[in-house]
Amino acid sequence: MTSVSRIEPDLGFIQDLQNVGGLDLNKCYQCATCSVICPISPMDKPFPRKEMIWAQWGLKDKVVQDVDIWLCHKCGQCTETCPRGANPGELMAALRNVAYQSLAGPRFLGRWMSSAKHLPKLIAIPAVIFLIVWLITGSIYGTPFPTPHGEIEFGHIFPGDFSIDPIFGLAALFVLYTFYRGISTMAQTFKEQPRTFVVGFHRPQSIWVSLWQVIKEEVITHKKWRDCGTEEPEEAKFKGHILLFYSFVALFIVTGIVAFTHWSGKVVGFLDMPYPMALWNPVKILANLGAIGLVVGLVYLTKRRLNAAQRDGSSFYDWYLLATIWVVTLTGILSEIFRLLHVAGLSYIVYYLHLISVFMLIAYLPWSKLGHLVYRVVALAHARRLGRVSTEISTEQKNQLYVL
Numbered sequence: 301m302t303s304v305s306r307i308e309p310d311l312g313f314i315q316d317l318q319n320v321g322g323l324d325l326n327k328c329y330q331c332a333t334c335s336v337i338c339p340i341s342p343m344d345k346p347f348p349r350k351e352m353i354w355a356q357w358g359l360k361d362k363v364v365q366d367v368d369i370w371l372c373h374k375c376g377q378c379t380e381t382c383p384r385g386a387n388p389g390e391l392m393a394a395l396r397n398v399a400y401q402s403l404a405g406p407r408f409l410g411r412w413m414s415s416a417k418h419l420p421k422l423i424a425i426p427a428v429i430f431l432i433v434w435l436i437t438g439s440i441y442g443t444p445f446p447t448p449h450g451e452i453e454f455g456h457i458f459p460g461d462f463s464i465d466p467i468f469g470l471a472a473l474f475v476l477y478t479f480y481r482g483i484s485t486m487a488q489t490f491k492e493q494p495r496t497f498v499v500g501f502h503r504p505q506s507i508w509v510s511l512w513q514v515i516k517e518e519v520i521t522h523k524k525w526r527d528c529g530t531e532e533p534e535e536a537k538f539k540g541h542i543l544l545f546y547s548f549v550a551l552f553i554v555t556g557i558v559a560f561t562h563w564s565g566k567v568v569g570f571l572d573m574p575y576p577m578a579l580w581n582p583v584k585i586l587a588n589l590g591a592i593g594l595v596v597g598l599v600y601l602t603k604r605r606l607n608a609a610q611r612d613g614s615s616f617y618d619w620y621l622l623a624t625i626w627v628v629t630l631t632g633i634l635s636e637i638f639r640l641l642h643v644a645g646l647s648y649i650v651y652y653l654h655l656i657s658v659f660m661l662i663a664y665l666p667w668s669k670l671g672h673l674v675y676r677v678v679a680l681a682h683a684r685r686l687g688r689v690s691t692e693i694s695t696e697q698k699n700q701l702y703v704l
């Protein structure tokens with residue numbers, strides 16, 4: 301007897317997808333050109349054609365639980381060759397954006413991060429917090445722009461011990477907890493996926509080995525990014541990403557040293573470093589190199605994004621992260637320049653904007669494209685463990701493949 305499966309589309313999901321970049325998904329007529337052209341799609345159940353039809357049918361659970369949405373590097377080759385202009389590369393990015401919102405709460409933050417109309421609220425949270433701090437310290441000094449002993453020191457207005465460290469410490473804890481919940485949800489959904497039966501013997505790779513391979517090939521060397529091609533747009537994306545990544549590593553090391561010397565200096569006096577640091581201090585040099593790396597990386601990525609926006613359009617998600625990193629970088633550099641030029645008013649105002657933008661980068665991280673740093677690594681490790689490898693690699697290693 302034939303059984304009938306009833307599909308219950310989630311219409312709200314289709315609407316959400318269209319809001320975050322999947323506007324053209326209904327144009328797809330399932331020709332599969334995109335799956336054939338994709339340089340990193342595996343031979344077994346290739347993407348993104350199947351994701352296009354799941355999205356058209358409104359099968360939210362199916363696409364949000366699909367490990368393949370995290371394998372895509374958004375190189376845009378499928379979009380370029382799609383005969384219907386259905387924009388499959390954008391659709392894959394839109395699916396990841398919806399997945400960020402579903403993985404962990406609070407849901408309202410995920411919703412706010414999905415549209416430009418909520419941007420004022422996202423700015424208002426840190427703006428009010430740091431303004432309250434400024435009002436308190438300003439009233440203690442009797443001026444909003446204090447220069448005791450002729451020195452401009454940001455710590456006068458935004459003291460590390462009582463404002464910056466507790467605020468960013470709490471934000472970091474919130475982000476860590478959100479990622480913990482997001483990764484737990486992700487692991488649960490992957491576990492609930494139908495099992496694949498293997499004909500012959502196939503020893504599953506350990507998750508730790510898979511994780512190390514991903515960290516080495518996708519994060520440290522960005523080697524796997526080359527699988528998307530070495531044409532000019534992919535090269536710009538590769539250079540921009542790797543520069544941004546290592547610049548952030550440099551700035552993270554600087555922040556770690558500053559926090560360590562500051563707090564340990566309270567116990568062991570000689571560890572305390574004098575602030576502001578001299579320009580030739582190695583920690584300061586590393587910070588300035590990090591800032592230069594950020595600017596160069598941002599130029600590469602912005603140029604590429606502008607070209608991609610002309611070709612495929614772009615969403616609020618695409619610009620939120622890029623714009624926030626630009627503001628963090630420029631306000632960081634300008635506040636330093638104004639401080640060295642001894643312009644107290646401008647230094648403090650620009651530093652206030654710098655703190656707002658850093659908060660927007662860190663506290664909203666799990667719902668921004670930077671969230672992929674964590675979710676993508678977890679999904680890729682899982683995909684490797686399952687043996688989901690790209691067509692190119694599978695062809696090269698075909699005598700080692702198992703029938704799935």
Ligand code: SF4
Binds near residue numbers: 332335349382383384
């Ligand atoms: S997205 Fe375009 S290329 Fe892919 S299956 Fe649909 S119509 Fe074909």
Ligand code: SF4
Binds near residue numbers: 340341392528
């Ligand atoms: S954007 Fe690139 S990596 Fe992503 S599905 Fe399309 S061709 Fe594949």
